[in-house]
Amino acid sequence: MSEPINFEDELRRLEEIVRALEGEDLELGDALTLFEEGVERVRQARDLLREAEAKVRELGDGVA
């Protein structure tokens, strides 16, 4: 994972996708595209939640 994921944005986008999918007026093709995007985002989020390991560093004297 190169880009650090922003969970706030991630969940907001997922919520958007779900609302659109639950709505009435969506072209089937768009629905499938959105669904694929949603699946990918869910997969990434799950991977992150599963694999993340805490990074701890101490602010050195030079910096602090």
Next chain:
Amino acid sequence: MGGVDLFTPEMADGALSVSQLTRAARRAVEGGLGGVWVVGEVSGLKRYQSGHWYFGLRDERSQVRCVMWRSDNQRLPAAPADGTRVYCLGEPTVWEERGEFRLTVRELLSTDVGGAWQIELERARKALERDGLLDPARKRRLPRFPRCVAVVTSRDAAALQDVRSVLSRRWPLAEVVVIPTLVQGEQAERDLVRALRAIARTDADVAILTRGGGSREDLWVFNSERVARELASAPVPTISAIGHETDVTLCDLVADHRAPTPSAAAEHAVPDRLEVRQIVDHLARRAAGGLERRLRLARERLARSGDRMSTACGHQVALRGERIEAFAGRLDALSPLRVLSRGYAVAQLEPDGRAARSADQLPPGTAFRVRLADGSVRAESLGPA
């Protein structure tokens, strides 16, 4: 009220025993006064093996014997020296064995140290309040999913271990930046100000200021106005957890959030990944459900379209059929065969079957066919009739 009852009827001679008297006096004193603040000068303080303190408290004219039990005095850094002016919160009582009026001291503030601190604390609190730093409306919301958490605390303290273990268990996605600082002693105030200022130089989007439990004096630096102001001006939302739940310092009042313990501070700072996992799973189920419904809708619509199409086709076919029938009728009316059926016949020339329109076309000896309604016969012209 257990007042002094000097006239107990059981007493034949009307006299009280000494025990009765001292007990009655004790009841009267305890019932009548309760907890009071007394100011005076310490004299003849003795510390016993048990840890209890016995001393006198006096002013120019009077003195009272005082006891401060170990359980109460162990919170104090040291016993006050003789001659120290102190404020005592005590409960007046009578020591029955000696018939002695006495003060049981619960809290002791030296005007030299604690008392002065208390006064300074009150002054600092008012100053912060005046500048609106204690205003609840000022409190910032904590980020829901912080990407970096700054922890300002003593490097070796158990508090840091607690914070780190909670952060990595709940939300390992966040980077943790520890900003070590002194948390007690003469250098602590300056060092804390420096550490709090360093928050701005990190990527932190939330900061925790914490210190484990300790005596009032140990925690005192967190009542420093300078430290509190520095915390208030932190560029990101702050969580303060100083000492135990019952200790409330100025830093706790100024921080955007107050937590009772270092672990609780860490819990406030980050979400629990298991809960977030559930949210993600829920969204995934909803997305799948949404798509499923959308597909079903599409299938139904398709089926309906198919039905409508075949209905429409059938209609078109029927329409065309009718028109063909009409043509057929008109054709029929125009058919020469209809004429023949009325008894006419047509002479058809050989070999192409063209109809003869003139007698000249049939000189004698010409073979031709006569077409009748139900068939043809061969014929030969015998000449003009």
